Amino acid sequence: MKLIILNDYDQVGEWAAKYIRNKIINFNPGPDRFFILGLPTGGTPLGCYKKLIEFYKKGEISFKYVKTFNMDEYVGIPRNHPESYHSFMWNNLFKHIDIKSENTHILDGNAANLVEECDSFEEKIKAAGGIDLFVGGIGPDGHIAFNEPGSSLLSRTRVKTLAQDTILANARFFDGDLSKVPTMALTVGVATVMDAREVMILITGVHKAFALYKAIEEGVNHMWTVSAFQQHPQTVFVCDEDATLELRVKTVKYFRGMMHVHNKLVDPLPPK
Amino acid sequence: MPTNKSVSKAPITQFVNCRILRDHKLQREDLWVREGRILDPEKLFFDEEGYADQRVDCEGLIIAPGFIDVQINGGYGIDFSQATSNVRGGVALVAKKILEHGVTSFLPTLVTSPPNIYHKVGTTSTPVLSTCPFQICKPHPPGLALQAGCHLEGPFISLEKKGAHPEQYLRSFQSGGMLDLIETYGTLDNVAMVTLAPELPNSEKVVRELAQRGITVSLGHSVANLSQAEEAVQNGASFITHLFNAMLPFHHRDPGIVGLLTSDQVPQDRTVFYGMIADGIHTNSAALRIAHRAHPTGLVLVTDAITAMGLPPGRHTLGQQVIEIQGLHAYVAGTKTLSGSIATMDMCVRHFKQASGCSVEQALEAASLHPAQLLGITRCKGTLDYGADADLVLLDDAINVRATYIAGQEVWRK
Numbered sequence: 141m142k143l144i145i146l147n148d149y150d151q152v153g154e155w156a157a158k159y160i161r162n163k164i165i166n167f168n169p170g171p172d173r174f175f176i177l178g179l180p181t182g183g184t185p186l187g188c189y190k191k192l193i194e195f196y197k198k199g200e201i202s203f204k205y206v207k208t209f210n211m212d213e214y215v216g217i218p219r220n221h222p223e224s225y226h227s228f229m230w231n232n233l234f235k236h237i238d239i240k241s242e243n244t245h246i247l248d249g250n251a252a253n254l255v256e257e258c259d260s261f262e263e264k265i266k267a268a269g270g271i272d273l274f275v276g277g278i279g280p281d282g283h284i285a286f287n288e289p290g291s292s293l294l295s296r297t298r299v300k301t302l303a304q305d306t307i308l309a310n311a312r313f314f315d316g317d318l319s320k321v322p323t324m325a326l327t328v329g330v331a332t333v334m335d336a337r338e339v340m341i342l343i344t345g346v347h348k349a350f351a352l353y354k355a356i357e358e359g360v361n362h363m364w365t366v367s368a369f370q371q372h373p374q375t376v377f378v379c380d381e382d383a384t385l386e387l388r389v390k391t392v393k394y395f396r397g398m399m400h401v402h403n404k405l406v407d408p409l410p411p412k
Numbered sequence: 413m414p415t416n417k418s419v420s421k422a423p424i425t426q427f428v429n430c431r432i433l434r435d436h437k438l439q440r441e442d443l444w445v446r447e448g449r450i451l452d453p454e455k456l457f458f459d460e461e462g463y464a465d466q467r468v469d470c471e472g473l474i475i476a477p478g479f480i481d482v483q484i485n486g487g488y489g490i491d492f493s494q495a496t497s498n499v500r501g502g503v504a505l506v507a508k509k510i511l512e513h514g515v516t517s518f519l520p521t522l523v524t525s526p527p528n529i530y531h532k533v534g535t536t537s538t539p540v541l542s543t544c545p546f547q548i549c550k551p552h553p554p555g556l557a558l559q560a561g562c563h564l565e566g567p568f569i570s571l572e573k574k575g576a577h578p579e580q581y582l583r584s585f586q587s588g589g590m591l592d593l594i595e596t597y598g599t600l601d602n603v604a605m606v607t608l609a610p611e612l613p614n615s616e617k618v619v620r621e622l623a624q625r626g627i628t629v630s631l632g633h634s635v636a637n638l639s640q641a642e643e644a645v646q647n648g649a650s651f652i653t654h655l656f657n658a659m660l661p662f663h664h665r666d667p668g669i670v671g672l673l674t675s676d677q678v679p680q681d682r683t684v685f686y687g688m689i690a691d692g693i694h695t696n697s698a699a700l701r702i703a704h705r706a707h708p709t710g711l712v713l714v715t716d717a718i719t720a721m722g723l724p725p726g727r728h729t730l731g732q733q734v735i736e737i738q739g740l741h742a743y744v745a746g747t748k749t750l751s752g753s754i755a756t757m758d759m760c761v762r763h764f765k766q767a768s769g770c771s772v773e774q775a776l777e778a779a780s781l782h783p784a785q786l787l788g789i790t791r792c793k794g795t796l797d798y799g800a801d802a803d804l805v806l807l808d809d810a811i812n813v814r815a816t817y818i819a820g821q822e823v824w825r826k
Contacts, residue, residue, distance in 0.1 A: 220454060230454045235442075241461035 153187020158406035169205035178274030203239035214322035274336035282364030286327035295329030353386035426464035448819030478516025478803035480783035483714035487721035507556040513756040514805035524566030524577035561604025569633035585614035609634035610644035623648025652686035690764040691755030697767040718752030
């Protein structure tokens with residue numbers, strides 16, 4: 141893995157956005173050659189999305205030939221609910237860029253048959269040729285998407301019941317009323333993300349530090365599902381100083397020492 | 413039009429690079445319009461896989477809902493209370509000119525007149541919108557502000573507070589109420605608002621009946637005390653015509669109609685709105701501020717503009733009168749007697765903001781949202797909510813009108 145250690149949240153968002161930008165430009169997408177991007181929601185990727193919008197507005201990047209697949213969506217709340225992941229993606233990314241709706245894919249938490257919805261999502265990823273870069277975050281309990289502790293590391297897109305911790309953490313978005321928080325969600329599986337050609341995980345804040353430690357310095361374990369990516373050939377973890385607080389000093393020093401090499405990945409590309 | 417055609421094939425316009433008034437705040441958001449209505453872009457994106465056919469660059473301007481003037485007696489030489497040979501043409505002329513002031517809907521106002529005037533003039537307005545939530549709003553005539561019904565100011569008003577209204581045509585409810593109304597006005601079909609004095613005997617039945625028919629009842633030109641005014645509100649009255657003018661002044665032991673602004677007898681689910689002529693002349697700025705601070709959500713800006721509005725400075729003969737226009741003042745020629753207001757709505761919005769120190773949002777809402785709430789037409793007017801009519805006014809930060817749109821089509825540009 142590459143562990144990119146930056147000073148703060150804003151730097152993480154910027155680095156990640158530049159990485160995505162460079163990946164897309166180097167891929168050189170076109171009408172028969174789409175770049176397939178997997179995307180997360182939540183507080184962590186917001187800074188990254190803001191930067192991507194900036195790059196689009198400056199003309200550095202276009203999403204015309206980019207297809208996106210989101211990781212998850214709540215079951216049972218209306219699609220236009222302010223807390224649905226459809227609303228999140230529309231307000232924080234899609235409405236600001238030049239992506240076409242038919243190229244975006246978000247699981248439908250109101251589908252008549254949820255299992256069919258999940259299976260068809262997997263089919264759509266396959267039909268698109270697989271994911272080039274899957275961006276994700278990490279929960280305080282080490283989960284990737286809604287693959288809560290105990291989720292099989294070979295899991296695929298499916299319906300999941302949310303852990304109590306997750307429901308409590310989400311209550312703040314539902315007026316603090318636990319009865320309003322969705323208890324189920326549709327989510328990509330650990331193996332679905334592992335199938336991507338490259339994975340980038342963003343981790344910021346001290347409350348994620350223990351999960352990061354479990355994910356990269358301990359063994360592969362279904363209680364900390366992000367640990368599965370130790371077995372992926374191309375993973376980038378992008379984190380801030382606070383998120384490294386539970387890591388060994390040795391680990392941090394090693395990767396900080398590599399920053400001058402890793403930063404080349406985000407240098408502005410020469411114009412064609 | 414680029415959509416999967418599941419809902420509509422009509423072209424879609426996206427106003428970009430603008431700040432829109434929504435949820436009481438100016439927000440940096442694009443505004444989407446299709447078939448004359450504000451469109452929900454998220455629904456368009458996910459349901460229809462659609463995007464805009466055409467983008468309008470607003471160059472950083474503010475987009476507010478079109479202004480609504482509920483008290484305007486005429487302008488540009490036209491007097492709504494005159495039975496000329498071409499009443500329709502006269503109203504249409506004003507309806508076109510006031511687009512320059514950002515007004516997209518208005519109530520042509522008739523002052524106290526003899527019955528034959530009401531019978532002739534009143535029928536030429538287009539039908540009323542006041543039951544808007546339950547019926548589809550009538551379409552605009554193209555390129556003109558919408559006449560959303562008449563405002564009949566009088567003749568059932570107080571003799572003492574007649575102001576400039578002709579005394580010989582004042583009336584009372586001597587036949588018991590509604591009969592007097594029908595006899596005087598002819599029909600109530602095109603009436604959106606009636607101003608009356610609630611202290612007149614038999615007024616209670618009239619107020620109740622009018623309110624039940626969805627006609628806004630306004631108190632004005634009256635010497636009512638606070639209890640009489642409160643009773644009228646409980647019977648259905650919801651507006652005060654040009655607060656402070658033509659009513660008893662505020663008194664600390666009987667605030668009169670002015671007391672409605674803070675009355676505790678107003679039913680919980682209702683708001684009493686009040687019209688203010690914020691031209692800097694008809695109401696002292698301190699009085700304007702007192703009213704605004706006492707009851708900010710009820711303030712409705714009106715022009716109460718007369719025939720002379722819009723005419724250039726100098727002398728003009730209007731009907732039987734010679735008026736002299738000097739700046740924002742219109743005097744009876746040769747005197748210092750004010751003959752009415754000639755301020756335009758955008759001037760009123762600017763003056764109101766400057767005099768009250770309120771925010772841009774509050775100033776704009778006083779001319780759009782509040783009159784729409786008063787008339788019960790917020791489903792399609794006075795807001796930029798999804799589904800509302802796309803009657804828009806584009807303004808710069810100094811609240812100067814730069815362009816006006818009706819149903820998403822540009823009808824005036826500076």
